[in-house]
Amino acid sequence: xxxxxxxxxxxRTLTSMGTALVLLFLLALGAIPGALLPQxxxxxxxxAEYLAEHPTxxxxxxxxxxxxxxxxxxxxxxxxxxxxxxxxxxTPRLAEHMRxxxxxxxxxxxxxxxxxxxxxxxxxxxxxxxxxxxVDDQLSGWRRSTRQTPEGAGAxxxxxxxxxxxxxxxxLREFGNxxxxxxxxxxxxxxAAGKLFSYEGNVIVVxxxxxxxxxxxxxxxxxxxxxxxxxxxxxxxxxxxxxxxxATYLPSGQATSFQADIDYQxxxxxxxxxxxxxxxxxxxxxxxxxxxxxxxxHGYAPTFSxxxxxGKTRTQTLQWRPEDQITFLSSGAMRFDPPGGTxxxxxxxxxxxxxxxxxxxxxEQLDGTLLSSKFPAMNDPAVAVDIYKxxxxxxxxxxxxxxxxxxxxxxxxxxxxxxxxxxxxxQDTRLPDGTIxxxxxxxxxxxxxxxHDPAQVWVLVFAMTMMAGLLVSLIVRxxxxxxxxxxxxxxxxxxxxxxxxxxxxxxxxDEFERLTTKLLSAIEEAEPARRRxxxxxxxxxx
Numbered sequence: 451x452x453x454x455x456x457x458x459x460x461x462r463t464l465t466s467m468g469t470a471l472v473l474l475f476l477l478a479l480g481a482i483p484g485a486l487l488p489q490x491x492x493x494x495x496x497x498a499e500y501l502a503e504h505p506t507x508x509x510x511x512x513x514x515x516x517x518x519x520x521x522x523x524x525x526x527x528x529x530x531x532x533x534x535x536x537x538x539x540x541t542p543r544l545a546e547h548m549r550x551x552x553x554x555x556x557x558x559x560x561x562x563x564x565x566x567x568x569x570x571x572x573x574x575x576x577x578x579x580x581x582x583x584x585v586d587d588q589l590s591g592w593r594r595s596t597r598q599t600p601e602g603a604g605a606x607x608x609x610x611x612x613x614x615x616x617x618x619x620x621x622l623r624e625f626g627n628x629x630x631x632x633x634x635x636x637x638x639x640x641x642a643a644g645k646l647f648s649y650e651g652n653v654i655v656v657x658x659x660x661x662x663x664x665x666x667x668x669x670x671x672x673x674x675x676x677x678x679x680x681x682x683x684x685x686x687x688x689x690x691x692x693x694x695x696x697a698t699y700l701p702s703g704q705a706t707s708f709q710a711d712i713d714y715q716x717x718x719x720x721x722x723x724x725x726x727x728x729x730x731x732x733x734x735x736x737x738x739x740x741x742x743x744x745x746x747x748h749g750y751a752p753t754f755s756x757x758x759x760x761g762k763t764r765t766q767t768l769q770w771r772p773e774d775q776i777t778f779l780s781s782g783a784m785r786f787d788p789p790g791g792t793x794x795x796x797x798x799x800x801x802x803x804x805x806x807x808x809x810x811x812x813x814e815q816l817d818g819t820l821l822s823s824k825f826p827a828m829n830d831p832a833v834a835v836d837i838y839k840x841x842x843x844x845x846x847x848x849x850x851x852x853x854x855x856x857x858x859x860x861x862x863x864x865x866x867x868x869x870x871x872x873x874x875x876x877q878d879t880r881l882p883d884g885t886i887x888x889x890x891x892x893x894x895x896x897x898x899x900x901x902h903d904p905a906q907v908w909v910l911v912f913a914m915t916m917m918a919g920l921l922v923s924l925i926v927r928x929x930x931x932x933x934x935x936x937x938x939x940x941x942x943x944x945x946x947x948x949x950x951x952x953x954x955x956x957x958x959x960d961e962f963e964r965l966t967t968k969l970l971s972a973i974e975e976a977e978p979a980r981r982r983x984x985x986x987x988x989x990x991x992x
Contacts, residue, residue: 464531465538473532480528484519487511491518491675520645529638536635540628547624554595555616558932562948565932566955567962569947573974578935578943582613584976585933585969592617592931611937618930620952626922633916640912644905649676649685654769655692656751657710657894662691665741665900686739688900689715691725695748695894703776703826708732710745710896740902747897752810752833753890754784758802759883762789769895770810771853777823782853783807785842803842804885805865807855808835810892814874821872831892832874837881840865928952929961933969945973 463469488496497517501508515522562568575581582596594617651671653663666687668674676682694711709732713725716738728736736743753767770782786804793799811823814832821834841864843856850856859865869887871879878888934946947966951958 461538464535466535467539470532470535470539473528473535477525477528477532480519480525483511483516487516487519489517489519491521529642533635533638536631536638540631540635543624544628544632547621547628550624551621555593555618556930557597558614558616558934559948562932562934562946565948565950567947567949567951567958569962569966571945571970572938572942573945573970574941575943575973575976576937576941577976578611578613578937580976581935581943581945581973582615582933584972585615585935588969588972589615589617589931592619593621594618613935615933615935616930617932618928618952620926620928623923623926623928623953626919626926629919630916630923631919633912633919636912637909637916640905640908644677644903644909646677646679647905648901648903649674649680649682650899650901651675652746652897652899654895654897655690656767656769657692657695657896658767659691659693662689662713663898664689671900686741686902687716687720688738688741688743689720690736690743690898692896692898695896697748697827697894699825699827705826708745708748710748712736714738714743735901740904742901744899744901745896746899749778749895749897750780750810750812750828750831750892751895752782752831752892754786754806755888755890756786756804757886757888758788758792759885760792762792764789765890767893768852773809774823776826778812778826779823780810781808782810783851783855785844785855787842787844800841800845801839802883803840803844804887805838805840805842805855806835806887807838808833812892816872819872828892828894830874832872833889834872835870835889836867837869837871837879837887838865839868839881839883839885927954927958929958931962931965935973943973945970 488500490497500517501512504511511517515524519525559565563570573581579598582598586594586596594615597614597616599612599614651665651668651674653671655662663670664687665671665685667685668676668682674682690712691714692710692712696709696711697705698707699705710730712728712730714728714736715723715725718724719726730736730743730745732745735745749769749772751767751769753765755763755765757763764786766784766786768782768784770780772778772780784806786806788799788802793802809821810831810833811821812828812831813823813825814830815822815824821832838855838860841859843850843859843865848856855865860867868881869879873879873889875889875891878886880886928951930950930952932948936944936946938944947969949958949962949965
């Protein structure tokens with residue numbers, strides 16, 4: 451029995467509105483580390499850099515899953531408890547609200563004078579029923595009920611001496627409150643469903659009208675984040691190629707617009723080979739097959755050609771990473787393997803690989819011999835590069851950075867620097883062994899994001915209903931009014947009115963006074979109208 455009582459008390463505490471508010475606060479509080487600290491799901495490299503820069507506190511944060519906040523056990527526990535608390539709290543409230551809608555308004559208190567708002571008056575007349583009908587007509591829009599009391603035991607029902615009208619409005623306030631909280635519950639479910647069934651991939655595509663990419667497999671992306679139920683085998687296939695990229699800048703270098711001219715294939719187009727044009731802009735994604743393709747960013751991809759001593763040439767275009775987001779001064783690296791057949795021995799071939807590492811400036815600015823960029827548009831492209839010869843590490847099987855050479859190969863002397871030069875588009879340099887390295891120019895690249903979230907529409911729907919329910923609960927006010935009509939002496943009727951604000955009292959005094967004036971006017975007009983009707987009927991009989 452004690453265990454049962456303990457479980458009952460625990461459930462009541464968990465499903466109280468106070469507990470739900472505390473859990474909601476904890477959920478918001480728990481999301482703060484996810485916004486301030488790098489997250490593995492977004493950028494694992496940043497997490498590694500943070501751990502290296504903070505050797506003391508970093509490992510402790512990692513133990514409490516501060517770098518995986520939204521998939522951590524403690525964030526999930528808060529999320530689930532909030533869900534259970536809302537379900538247990540809202541279901542009884544909804545049932546109670548439905549019962550109150552079916553129930554008649556509360557009968558008038560015995561002593562209306564004890565209510566915060568009260569008014570009494572005496573009006574001429576003797577037909578209490580007609581006056582009660584007039585009050586009922588004036589309270590249209592209110593939920594109301596009328597109770598009449600016979601004058602005495604055994605009297606005819608029509609000869610009533612007391613009539614009470616109970617009226618109430620503002621039920622929509624509680625309904626809006628319930629809609630708000632159920633929408634919050636639906637929002638939590640939609641977000642959770644999105645985490646389970648959504649996926650998001652990022653890929654860099656050079657804007658040269660080349661082959662582009664196809665999203666049929668996670669391997670096609672540079673980075674890919676999938677929901678817990680997504681295994682990568684059922685991605686919607688979309689093929690995209692980027693023909694051109696255009697950016698507009700102010701004289702200060704600030705960007706005003708970005709747009710990419712793309713072609714895409716989806717659905718039956720993949721079988722027919724049909725390409726459809728689309729102008730992709732920031733915040734104007736391509737929507738197809740439940741997926742959205744966003745334009746996330748851009749940069750430049752320099753092109754280098756290496757002519758080996760035997761006359762064979764290799765050309766490569768590769769994206770470099772913008773180091774300065776204002777001027778787009780970028781850094782990067784390239785690796786060139788001699789063409790097949792140039793060297794018969796594999797060890798000799800590895801010793802003659804060419805590597806390039808340095809800076810690219812879309813608009814050249816030389817500070818002495820140091821290269822920088824003075825404008826983000828590609829007006830006067832130039833590079834400052836170090837050229838290496840030797841083993842670039844392409845055959846080691848170890849992963850390497852796309853934007854820098856492997857420092858271990860340099861430190862071991864397996865990759866040696868043979869030249870340092872500044873080149874403009876079209877210029878070249880000759881190495882001691884006769885190899886020619888030419889800078890051919892650069893083309894823009896774009897960073898595309900393919901996003902799939904089947905719950906996104908529901909998140910929007912529940913967010914809108916949350917705002918609508920909140921607005922209704924703030925605007926609508928609960929009001930109760932009682933009117934008691936009692937037959938008085940010498941053909942008079944005593945009128946007693948009482949009012950009660952169920953929620954806030956703001957403006958209730960003026961509202962009650964206006965309502966009192968309106969009801970008394972209707973009561974006073976009811977008796978003359980009855981007498982006129984009676985006079986007309988007597989005249990007709992005569």
